[in-house]
Amino acid sequence: MSGSAALAWSVVVPLAGALASLLAPPAWRTWLALPLIALTGLASIVLLAAVLTGGPVTHALGGWAAPLGIALVADGLAAGMAMLTVVVAAPCALYAAVYLRGHSEASGYFWPLLWFLWAALNGIWFAADVFNLYVGLELLGLAAVGLVALRGSAEALAAAMRYLLAALLGSLAYLLGVALLYGSYGTLALDGLAAHAAPQATTQVALALMALGLALKTALFPLHGWLPPAHGGALTPVSALLSALVVKASFYILLRLWLALGPALGPATAATLLGLLGSAAVFWGSWMAWRQRRLKQLVAYSTVAQLGYLFLFFPLATGVPEAAARLAWDGTVLALVSHALAKAAMFLAAGNLILAAGSDRISDLAGMSRFRALSLLSFGLAGVSLMGLPPSGGFAAKWLLLQSALASGRWGWIAVLVLGGLASAAYVFKVFRRSFREGPLRDRFHAAPPALELAALALALASVGLGLVAWAPLAAMRAGTVFGGG
């Protein structure tokens, strides 16, 4: 399998998987996932190897060249994101296979929706033009909303409806930006736009609309209202997938736009504004997480806070020396990867704690440390990465971002990075304080099946271990971007 073929397969296999699992009898759908994950994983590995050895890989679907055909492009960043998708989604799928035995109606629809989600993610990572990004964004949004609604309760349906309205509004704002760009330049390809774009009013309005829509979809403060009920109220494996991967996709598109157009076009005030909103998200999300009484709501608000760090990239990389911009890029990519691993681990571990306690209230965790230490260990390891303690991936990411802020002398952002770590410690330790309290109320907890513990632990170990091998994903995900040289 050549790199170009692997690129096509990594989109085609999940899409075919979605259709196959819709047609297959519900009882087969879980088993069908096994070969599909193996094939998608294989395609992603081959693709990553091809990109690392031979540079960016392209594929014109069906032999039709752009603009009428659809081109797929994989550089280091895209291939790395596809690999991250496999690493996060495979344990989540294992978790779901066991977890959903108790939810027979939901399990039938989970698998086709998961495969649509996966296809949309890979479609976004590899898109070469702004319109395919839009199609990927819409497919992703629809699959994610379907997954949120799976639980079928009134609460879940309201969360899905709110999520759908936010997603639709966000993608229309994005599409209007695409329309203005096409009207101005007559091209949709990212590299074409990068070559032609000039800093005129229409372009800036278009970019502002696209950034607004993507910020709404990434749940940037103050547009985050839809996220906690959707991520906190969904079935556990769904929560993990949404928080780890789905919100990253819209941020990835924002990064791509910045790589193609941003440095020349975006005024510095826009970058500062994004950074300020990100900082507000860090503190508001942590504060709200600390106040929650339900475990998964706490983890969901933690996502709002952690997404804020990603937006510090824009002020740290705009109008600074190249060395500082490069550090900001590395720090942001690593923050994205380590948050994906840590948050998936944390949601799965939280699901295990909820299964064990039979309740999702944090106050019902009393006594958990003595009986379900393994679930708590996974939760804690994920927390270590979120707080940014060494040697976790979260620590390495914050370290790089701090170095970048020091190199460019921007002291305000340093305060955000340092205080934000303390704020996340507050809500992680809140869970631990409850769990170590000896409750007189109960001495018996249900045991979560070992496969569930294993999935959470594997992801948690990956998020902590990432800090030790961070150079490898960073080197891979720099390849092919403007930060690739040197």
Next chain:
Amino acid sequence: MNGAMLFPWVGIVLCAMGLFAFIVHRHLLRRLLAFNVMGSGTFLVLVGLAQDGRGVDPVPQALVLTGIVVAVASTALALVIFRRWYRVSGHARLPEDV
């Protein structure tokens, strides 16, 4: 303003009207209709902006066709969730708006 710019401007006005209705109304069906008006406005901008005397450009037409398919699918999903929500809760608005 020349004639060619009529369609994009009408599209912008439709978008603004749709956005206004989307924000003002609380009934979910009205919000869904508002979204569809916004969508039509966006499509009009997309097709209209590219018609500046160079003849017909096929790319925006293909994009709008795709966009219409996406909008129909989203509307269908929204209607399904709305019906379920209405059956479970008896409300046509989201809980915070009831």
